[in-house]
Structures are given as structure tokens and as C-alpha cells.
Amino acid sequence: MARLYEYQSKILLREGGLPVPEGAVASSPAEARAIAERLGRPVVLKIQVWVTGRAGLGGIQFADTPAEAETKAAALLGMKVKNYVVERVLVEEKLAIETEYFAGIIMDDEAKAPLLVFSSVGGTGIEEIARRRPDRVVRRLIDVRTGLRGFEALNVVRKAGISGPALVPLSDLLTKLAAVARNADARSVEINPLVRTVDGRILAADCHLVVDDYAVYRHPELGIEIAREFDRPPTELERIAYKVEEKDHRGTFYFLQMADQPEPDETLIGFHGAGGGGSMMSMDAVLARGFKIADYCDTSGNPPASKVYRAAKVILSQPGLKGYFSSGSGVASQEQYNSARGLVKAFAEERLAIPAVLRLGGNCEEEAIRILGAYLQDLPARVEGYGRDDPPEKCAARLAELIAENRGAVHEIRPMEEPRLPDCAYTFATLTGRLSIDHSRCLHCASKGCLEACGRKILEADAEGLPVLAIPEAEAKKGKCTECLACEIFCRFHEQQAIHIELPIPGLKEYRDRLRREMK
């Protein structure tokens, strides 16, 4: 879920015609001073981070003069709060609050409709207040066909026990809030507190809006970097992984780092799941075995081999791993040889020296397990493939045995290799990479098995018997070459190592180089 900062949420409210306090966001003390000067009255400075209870953490400060605002901003900016470093403060007019309310819109999964929640009591500890005063909390489903109509909003406010001058402005605000939520594709939006000031103004004093991850593409104006919810800023590796996902919509690739430094007695492993439910079940199984997982990764939805490859390369960019565990539901509908080939290319490049247990049950699992067995025999560590009849608990136990046999050796992060191909190599672009064939090596090839291996039969022999594209280059680039990696793997292990498919992962080379320097 893509969370917006308070100041961003308030911009959306203002654009939607809702009253918000006057102010602006500052990322330097001088900017904070300038905003306070412009406002010309006492201000409040609020740190812009995704934590609750900012006041208790010292993240909300008041200033009577622009000079004081500058000093206070200097103290707040750069402050470390939980997992965040404060980069911005919101500078707003200081409010003299008379009454606090609460307004929010969330998704009701039972009714399949947005649900408005309004409370005539609000502020810190709203959940507790709502429990004690259920009569003050009113809920109403919003019909998406009409939006929240004026009279409906009025009845909500009225039923929460409000009459008099606040009734109409509050109702009007709720109607507009429902429209803002819809226009921003908000999965949830909350104004807490919603206040009435001593001079009678109704204002959204704080606001949190979460944009639906799946609708972020409709909102380039929001500048959301990663359309997923984190309880901390994304790590550099997560950013790298997200860029892969953003550019390739065949199947999904989700990557989240879980642990930085394991305790000396803990066994850290790379975790590579497939499918939400299967991944979760598999993670439960490895955690129950006492492993610590470095990451939670999920490649599913029939991803191409190239995506699984990239996921494995990202997972193997984490220090301290003693094993690699891959497991999904066990009965995948997708053809599992794609995953197997992606893993073979990654593991072979890495010359993997930690054991891997790969539970690849599902369609064509026999072929997938055969691929692993045929091509990963010569690695320094054991790689074992399992199928649909092997439960995750058994596979987790097997990984523990293999790690013990391997004496707990730790994965070494290698520099990313540059392909070494002559400039004259035959080459064409694929959807997310580039396939190159060194035809000078093909002259020594007897089998031309790459033609046979090609899943989509897009390679053919030219007049001299050399493998070339059988379709226009533009078609290959559009996705006719599915990046199944079968030709490269055949050539690498059976023939002349003439074929290389370059699948760039922007930023990973620099990331690994830096990590290696730091570890020295």
C-alpha cells in the first residue's frame, strides 16, 4: 500500500475543496523560517514520517516566531524516529482547538464497498474512545454508483450527535472526502483529528491517505516510488528489485528484506517462494525449523525464466546466507521448468557454494528436477529438487542437514560478471535483455541443439548452419522470445558456450561492489 505523507494527503484534500490549516512543507530550516514568516503567526512543526504518536516522540513542536521555527526545524530535520530519518517538516498555523472529531473511509470486504466511519469524538487513542462511546461512532457504506450524497452525509453527522453550526460544514466535508478518496484511488483515508477551532473553523488537522497499490499507475502526479507498504524506507536492494518488477509485468516478483544481521547462533537463509499462499506456508515451515530468513521473495503468476533468474540474483546479493530455500504451493499450474532454468543460470553464474533445496512441485516438475540435476551437479554445494509429494516441512529439514554437511559455510557475494563476447557476435534484443551468439564458436558445434531447445522455435539455421532468428527482430523484442533460457543453458552445458543472454538488473553491480568493499 502506497502511503502518502501528511503534507501530500493534505494537498489532495485542499484540491478536493476540504479545509486544511494554512502551511507548507519544508526540507531545510531556512524554508521553515520563510513559511513561518509568510504565515505571520505562531506555527506548529510536524515531522513527516510514517509513524503514529509523533507528539510523544518529540516530533511535533511549536514556534512563536520565524526565528524559533528555524531553530526548531533544525532540531527536527535529520532526527531519527524508529526506522526513519526526518527529511521534511510540515509548517502550519498553530490551531486553537475546541473540539476533535474523526473521519475515515476504508474498504469493507464483506459489502464490497467503501465504508465511511465518522466519530464525534476524535484525537489520540480513537480506537479506545470508540470502544467506550459506540453511540458517537457512525458507519455508513458508500454506494460507488452515486458517491456519498449530501443528505446521507448529513444524516451520518446528525446520528453522531452533532447539531448546530458544525453540522453543515462537517457534512459537506464528508461528501468531499468521499470524492477525494475515489479520485485518488485511496484504499484508506483518515482525518484524525478533524477539528473545530475556537473561532469556529472546521479543519482537517491531520490526514493519512493510502493509495491502492494497483491504482498507482493512474496517479503519476503523486510521485510514489514504490507502490508497497513498508514500515521503514525501502532498502537499496528492495529498490533494485522493484525496478525489475516495474518493467516486466509477466508474472510477479515481490522482494522484501527481513533481517540485517543474524545472531551468531542463527542460520540465515535466502527465501524464494512462489505464490502468496504457498510462500506463506513455506515460510511458516522454515521458521518453525528455526531458520532465520534474510528476505521474503515471491515469484509467481507464471513468470518467465528471466524473472526467476533476476530474483535469484537479488536474493544472492545478501550477505551471510548459509542456504537457499525455494518452495511454493507444491502443485503449481505453471510449467516449472521455467523456474528451474532461471535458477540454473543464476546458480551457475554465482558458482553457488551454499546448499539449496528447491521444492518445484507442479506442472512439468519432473522436467524441472531433471534440469536441476543435470546442470547443477558440479557446483561446490548441493542443489536438490523436490516435487509435489514432498511437504515443505520435510524440505526444510533436508536443508538443515545439508547446511550441517556444508559446515555452515557462508555465501560469498561475487561481483556481477560482464559478458565476454566479441563485438561481432550475432545479437538481438529480447523484451528485457539481449541475446548474443558468438558464431565463431558455433563452427565447433556438432549438435546445433539450441535450435531444438528453443521453446518458441524462433531460432533457425541459416545457409551456413548457424543459429539465427527465424522471425523479425522487432517480434523477438516484443516478447516472441520468452527469455526461457533453454538455448543458453543447452549451449553452456552441452556445447561451446556460444550463447549468452544478458538480463540486466540496473544498480545490482554497483550494489554488490559497494557491499564487497564494505565487507573487506
Next chain:
Amino acid sequence: MAIFVDEKSKVLIQGITGREGIARTRLMKDYGTNVLAGVTPGRGGQDVYGVPVYDAVEEAVENVGPIDASVIFVPAAAVKNAALEALAAGVKLLVIVPDRVPIYDVLDIAAAAKDAGARFVGPNTLGLLSPGKAVLGMIGGRAERAREWFQPGPVGVSSRSGGMTSAIAYYLSRAGFGLSTIVHVGGDSIVGSSHPEVMELFERDPETKAVAMFGEIGTTQEERVADLIEQKKFTKPLVAFIGGKAAKSGTRFSHAGAIVDGNRGSYESKVRRLREVGVHVVDAVADIPGRVAGLLAGNK
């Protein structure tokens, strides 16, 4: 009998000429699903594995007659329009396979489906399969696998995970228990037919004697199944597994969510509520067939 679909259901495929559309048309046809037509705007006149392609759902209906179910494979951004088009053409069941469909689009589809008296499964679903009769979506991947893995019989499966739908159904079949219908309700937070709605259909299906359910942390689906049982609206034996026991809770409840749902959505809440009403909650998926065996033996 089965729920949602049988061998007679007349089926349409929207987005039939895309990567997934082509591959799954083959699966559905080979499995015996009664696929009558496909739709891809601009590709009318072509055919995919012998299935005629039309430019619009309305045109398909004009040519092949009323359609019972449409399976949708169009890109996420085009799902809402495709779903509304099918509903407008009188289709009463939609299976929405794509994931990443924006929530407000799903809400719009839900409202339109309600008005039309129609149901939908998904989005983000592998679909559903009634063994020996029909498959809608992509469960099994290939027809020969689907026939090998899923045997017909008395057990229904409802799952929030696509892979686990297949896994549980396979483990049950391997243990000698056939299946009435297996349903992947979809992986998203808002889905057309959630667990409780599927349970109500299983309740009415005379062939279904017991149900296995794969739940997950998040949403209120499993708690609402417990509510149904408490209200005696679902009375058949139920075995459940809830995934995410050890998962670090990724979803922080919003304040409004906490006000409305309290603790609903957590692993503990789901297991407690289900056990309170007599559901057999197992700790490992592999234990499901054994539990089902006991229930079927003990149950008339």
C-alpha cells in the same frame, strides 16, 4: 452437481488472443469445458483452437446464443470495462483472472454485478474446476495434469491461494477423496465471491459432503465463515488451514479499520473463531486429507 460450473455451462473467453488467453483456452477446451466463443476487440473473425473470436460480447451472444460464464484474461487496466460489458450482455458468472485490478474498479464491478443478479470470482484468481466437468481459468495448467491431479467426488475446496487450491485438491485426490468443485476465491482483499459466499453454494450442493478451506491472515473472510456456521447457514463438515502464522504482520490496521473490525484479520482471531464454532483447524496442510477422512467416516 457442482457449484458455479458444470459440463453444460456455456463459456466465453474475453481476451482470448493474448498470451494467457491462448494458453488457457487450450486447457479449458482440452478439459471438456463447453467454450463457445472468444472476444478480442479488433480480432473478430479469427479463431483460437477452433473457438470463434468476436469483436464484442454482444456480437458473440448474437452468434452463439446466451452465455453462462465469461473468463476474463484482459490486462488489469481493461478488466473493469470487460466485466461491465459481459454483465451488460447478460452473463451471470465472471471469472476475473488478472491481478493488479484497482480496488475501485472491483467495487464498480461488484455494484454492477449486484444490479444484474450476477456473481464473479476473483480478481487475481486461478479460477475454479469441477472435476470431470469443466474448468474456468487456469487451474491445472494443462488438461492432462488437471485430469490426473483432481478426481471427482464429495469434497469441496475453497482457497485464498491459487497454488494451495491445487495442492489441497491434489493431496485429497491422492488420498482417495474426490472433489465436487475447487475454487480459488482470489488473492486480493476485495473479491467477488469470498469464502462465506462459496460456503453458501457448497451448502446447497447435494454432491458436496465436506469442505476444505485454505485461509490467510488479513480480511474478515474466515471470521465470516464462522458467523455463517453460528447462524446455521453452513452445516457441512469443514477443515481449515490458516496461512501466515509466523508471518511478520505486514498490514498495519488503520484506525478506522481497528474501530470497525477490532482484532479481526489476525491469525489468532481466525483460528479462535473457527474453533469456537467447531471447525477443524489443522496446523499443516498435509493433515487435511486425514481430517476429511475422519469427518466423512463419522458423518452419515
